[in-house]
Structures are given as C-alpha cells and as structure tokens.
Amino acid sequence: MTLSRRTALTAVPLSALAAGTLASCGPNASGGGSDEGQDTLRFSWWGNPERAATTQEVIDLFVQKHEGLEISAEPGDISGYFDKLATSVAAGDEPDVITMGGAYPAEYAARDVLLDLSTVEDAMDDAALSSGQVGGTQVAVTTGINAPGMVVNRAVLEAAGIELPDTETWDWDDFAEAAQAVSENTPDGTFGSGTVFSHDSIDLWARQHGQILYTEDGEIGVDVATVQAFFEYSKLLVDTNASPGADQLVELTDVGPEQTLIGRGLAAFMLTWSSSLTALSEASGEELEIVKVPGESTETGVWLQPSQLYTISARTGSPENAATFVNFLINDPEAAKLILTDRGVPAVESVRQAILPELGETARREVEYISDLGEMDLKPTWVGPAGSTAVEEITPRHQNDVLFGSASSKEAAQAWHTEAVAAVAG
Numbered sequence: 001m002t003l004s005r006r007t008a009l010t011a012v013p014l015s016a017l018a019a020g021t022l023a024s025c026g027p028n029a030s031g032g033g034s035d036e037g038q039d040t041l042r043f044s045w046w047g048n049p050e051r052a053a054t055t056q057e058v059i060d061l062f063v064q065k066h067e068g069l070e071i072s073a074e075p076g077d078i079s080g081y082f083d084k085l086a087t088s089v090a091a092g093d094e095p096d097v098i099t100m101g102g103a104y105p106a107e108y109a110a111r112d113v114l115l116d117l118s119t120v121e122d123a124m125d126d127a128a129l130s131s132g133q134v135g136g137t138q139v140a141v142t143t144g145i146n147a148p149g150m151v152v153n154r155a156v157l158e159a160a161g162i163e164l165p166d167t168e169t170w171d172w173d174d175f176a177e178a179a180q181a182v183s184e185n186t187p188d189g190t191f192g193s194g195t196v197f198s199h200d201s202i203d204l205w206a207r208q209h210g211q212i213l214y215t216e217d218g219e220i221g222v223d224v225a226t227v228q229a230f231f232e233y234s235k236l237l238v239d240t241n242a243s244p245g246a247d248q249l250v251e252l253t254d255v256g257p258e259q260t261l262i263g264r265g266l267a268a269f270m271l272t273w274s275s276s277l278t279a280l281s282e283a284s285g286e287e288l289e290i291v292k293v294p295g296e297s298t299e300t301g302v303w304l305q306p307s308q309l310y311t312i313s314a315r316t317g318s319p320e321n322a323a324t325f326v327n328f329l330i331n332d333p334e335a336a337k338l339i340l341t342d343r344g345v346p347a348v349e350s351v352r353q354a355i356l357p358e359l360g361e362t363a364r365r366e367v368e369y370i371s372d373l374g375e376m377d378l379k380p381t382w383v384g385p386a387g388s389t390a391v392e393e394i395t396p397r398h399q400n401d402v403l404f405g406s407a408s409s410k411e412a413a414q415a416w417h418t419e420a421v422a423a424v425a426g
Contacts, residue, residue: 042095044074142306144344146275156268160185167291179242194267196234199395208301218385228413246403258283307344387424
C-alpha cells in the first residue's frame with residue numbers, strides 16, 4: 001500500500017477542532033472551562049540553548065500575530081525531559097503542547113493523554129502525516145522530517161578511480177561492488193562504505209522486500225527470511241572489505257559526525273539520515289552529496305521520518321488555541337525562517353520553498369532531497385509501538401553475533417524475530 005503525495009499543499013488550521021468535543025477537565029483547564037478562559041498555553045520541548053533562543057523568537061512572533069494569547073516556554077534537556085513529562089502527566093499537569101519523539105506518542109495515546117489532530121491532514125505530505133498516527137488516529141504532527149539516504153564523498157571516489165554508479169537505477173549489488181572497489185584502490189584505513197546496515201536500515205530493507213518493520217497495528221511485519229538476508233548483506237560488506245571489520249564497526253557505533261569515517265574523509269559512502277548531511281560535510285571539509293538509496297528503482301523503501309513530533313494534551317483547557325499554535329509552528333513561513341532545519345526539514349512543501357533562500361548549499365541539498373522524495377509514492381510509517389525501543393537494542397546484538405561469526409545469519413534472524421515479536425507484544 002502506498003500513499004500519494006498531495007501536489008497542492010496548503011495551510012489548514014488545526015483550529016477547526018471542535019473545542020466542544022473535549023471537556024476542560026484537567027489542571028490545564030481554566031476560566032470556567034472555555035477556550036476564552038485560557039489565554040496562556042504551556043509549550044515544552046528539549047534542546048540546547050541555541051534552540052531555546054530560537055524557539056523564544058518563534059513564540060514572540062506567534063504572540064505578535066495572535067493578540068491576547070501567551071505561550072509559557074518550558075524547555076528542557078533531553079536527558080531528563082521524558083522523566084519530567086511522565087511525572088507531570090501522572091499529576092494531570094502536563095503542558096498544553098508537548099514535543100515528543102520515538103514511541104512516546106503511542107504510549108501516551110494508549111492512556112488517552114493526547115488530542116486527535118486529524119484536521120491538520122491537508123497541510124502536510126501524506127507520508128509525513130502517517131508518521132504521527134497511532135491506531136489510525138492522528139495524535140501528533142511532525143516538527144520536520146528527514147529520511148534515509150546515501151551520503152557520498154566524490155573526492156574519495158575520484159582518488160580511487162571509481163565512477164559513482166547511476167544512483168537512479170543502482171541496486172545493492174552495484175553498491176557492494178563500488179564500495180569494494182574503493183577499498184581495494186585506496187590506502188589501508190579507507191573504505192568504500194563507512195558503515196554496514198544498522199537497526200534503522202532493517203525497516204528500509206523490509207520495505208524494499210514488500211514488508212515493513214512495524215505494521216499499523218504495532219506488530220512485527222518482517223519475516224525471518226528477510227531479516228536473514230539483511231544480516232547476510234551486512235556480513236558480505238565486512239567479508240569483502242567493502243566496509244570496516246566488526247571490531248571497528250563496534251567502535252564507530254553512535255559516534256559524532258567528526259568521528260565517522262566519512263566525516264574524516266576515510267569513506268566514499270555512508271547510509272544514514274538526510275539530516276546528517278550538513279554536519280558530515282562540515283566535519284569532512286568536503287561538499288558531500290546525498291543520493292537515493294540503492295534498490296529504490298525496484299521497490300521504494302525509504303520513508304519520511306519525523307525528527308520530533310508536536311502533540312496536544314487531551315486535557316488542555318484550550319484545544320482550539322493549542323491547535324492554532326501547532327498550526328503556526330508547522331505552516332507559518334516566517335516562523336520557518338527562524339527555525340530553518342533545526343527540527344528537521346519542514347513537512348509542508350510551500351514552507352520548504354520559503355526557507356531555501358535562507359540556507360547554505362549543503363542544507364539546501366537536504367531540503368531538495370526531501371522534496372524529491374515527496375514526489376514519489378512512499379510506503380506509510382507510523383509511530384513505533386511501545387516495545388520498539390527494546391527492538392532497537394535487540395537488532396545490533398544479533399547483528400554483531402553474525403559479524404563476529406558467533407552465530408549464523410539464520411540463527412540470528414530467528415532469535416531476532418522471536419525476541420522482537422515478544423517485545424512489541426508487551
């Protein structure tokens with residue numbers, strides 16, 4: 001099943017939500033339980049001081065444009081953000097507009113904490129919208145999006161005397177062949193591929209094979225044979241020296257851009273998120289590119305991934321005003337020119353176009369890549385089930401068993417599948 005992209009994306013206010021369908025019953029409610037009674041909305045997010053300063057500018061712009069409304073900023077550090085949120089939800093005192101990520105929207109939606117945001121649908125790419133749905137209900141909208149992509153360092157390719165394959169038609173065999181050739185034609189320590197497949201790549205692989213990591217119902221949607229092929233391909237890259245060996249790959253896990261091989265000018269390719277392009281380019285000192293992932297010409301596997309998600313408390317005393325604020329954050333061009341790509345590439349095409357003149361060359365490439373994907377029929381994605389955070393830890397454990405030779409790909413795939421199914425089943 002694919003979702004077609006809306007070619008004419010327009011800003012549709014969330015304020016169409018009917019306030020009368022929700023009782024103003026929580027601690028957030030004020031002034032007799034009407035929207036008019038709550039003039040101040042609480043807004044929480046996480047991030048560094050630079051993001052906090054930019055967000056305050058956005059809030060000031062909103063207040064300037066919406067007389068009578070105020071926003072109380074509640075920034076936080078990611079390390080304690082979700083613990084604090086859990087405490088406030090338990091006390092019935094959560095913010096009106098809450099920034100979330102990962103499986104948290106699914107967890108809080110299951111507890112009826114989040115408002116249905118379905119009336120924002122006409123404002124965003126269909127494929128981006130689905131990433132905020134839980135059980136078919138729109139409980140979140142993305143702050144911005146990125147997507148899996150192949151980052152390329154042409155300088156390393158040229159030094160190896162290797163031509164970049166046609167990225168409109170290449171497949172994984174083409175990639176492995178090119179990566180191996182780079183490794184063979186460069187000094188020791190330089191590789192064609194700076195990584196093998198990671199946990200995020202398992203969803204990409206599954207989609208390209210007609211499956212999906214998580215179904216809309218929150219179940220595992222990839223079979224054992226496909227996971228086995230996924231592990232086998234990673235082992236192939238290691239065994240042919242197309243990528244580093246298992247020991248080095250473990251050392252490279254979760255390192256910063258400047259410590260990656262491509263960031264150090266020691267790899268021609270890196271399968272990663274599109275949002276990494278600017279940081280990797282700055283680290284490498286090269287004008288890196290981002291191109292389509294191999295295999296996309298046969299069956300699409302990439303998806304639009306939310307960087308973060310905006311949600312609204314179902315207990316807000318002012319659903320219409322909260323919806324107006326979220327609509328402003330995702331649709332207002334002036335706000336977007338302040339935020340730029342700090343929370344991901346805007347999911348609304350007209351907003352993407354509005355920020356392009358404000359961006360440097362590399363950031364423009366990120367935006368253009370997302371826009372190009374928006375022209376394709378992409379498979380939908382949904383908020384991961386509550387157990388998805390456990391699956392993220394299951395994958396590398398079994399993959400490493402294969403890479404180090406302590407388990408066969410078949411054994412590891414069966415073990416992965418058994419544990420993953422149990423994790424999402426709760």
